[in-house]
Amino acid sequence: MTTATMVYIGIDSAMSGFGFGPEYETEIINQEIGGKLICESVYNADHHSWQFNIDYKYINQKGDTIDFSNGGYYGREWNKDEQIRQLNDWLILKTGAWHGSDRIILRNNKTNKIVTYDIDNQFIERQGLWQKQNIESLLNYCCAESFVKTIKNNEIIVDYKYRTKEKEPDEYGKRQITFEIDEKSGDLTMKKITNANAVYSK
Structure with a gap:
């Protein structure tokens, strides 16, 4: 293959959208609590x-636009299915974070605290x-994973x-962990660790 042919293939791939990006997209997700989540990806x-x-903005049922910070999906697909949960004055959004982990964003409706x-x-x-x-765990060794399974109440x-x-x-260990949201401060605290044989509670 000649250099000229290789250059042509590279240009053709980029023009056809097969390149490495950036690619921009806006996704609008209807929310079960009402309103819409605007996702600028x-x-x-x-x-x-x-x-x-992804940058998130929530348009509530009153038509107010609420900034919801950002998240990211690294080395995995974005399913475009984010749903905001409500806990009294708090809105809760689960999104992605760095490789192998999720992010929780809390926003207080009264104080606008994030x-x-x-x-x-x-x-x-x-x-x-x-x-x-x-x-027993090796904290700095590849490749840990921590994904939010459910959000219910606090x-x-x-x-x-x-x-x-x-x-x-x-060789990996697995645990299911329960965190609890403090409804006043928004603090997130580990309350329970569960594996196949035992439950450890605070």
């Missing part, structure tokens, strides 16, 4: 991975209840997978 990719960076939590391995393992249990359930053996990359 930028997609980028390289030879190793891809990502969606609190953001990246539910990653660092956040999980610095919680007092986790440290108290002396669970409880957030997270499935956490973590590395346990230095020389055995396929």
Whole structure:
């Protein structure tokens, strides 16, 4: 293949949308609590991975536009299915964060306070209840995963997978973790750790 042919293929791929981005998209998601979530997405990719960076704005039933900060999906698809939950004065949005983790965004309707939590391995393992249990894990080894399973009332359930053996990359432990939202401050605290054999509660 000649250099000229290779250049032509590269240009043709870029012109046909097969390149690495950026690609821009606006998605409007109807919300079960009423109103619409406006998602402004930028997609980028390289030879190793891809990502969606998303800015969120919520238009409530009164027509007010509420800034909801941002999230991202790194190395995984964006399902375009985000749903805002309501807990008294708080609005709760689950989105993606860095590789293998989710983000929780809380916004207070009265004060406009925004609190953001990246539910990653660092956040999980610095919680007092986790440290108290002396669970064997390798915090800085690839590749932990922590994804929000459900949000119900003031409880957030997270499935956490973590590395346990230095020389055995396929050895993982798994726990299901319950976090609780403080309805006054918006603080998120670990309340329960569950595995197949035991439950550890604060």
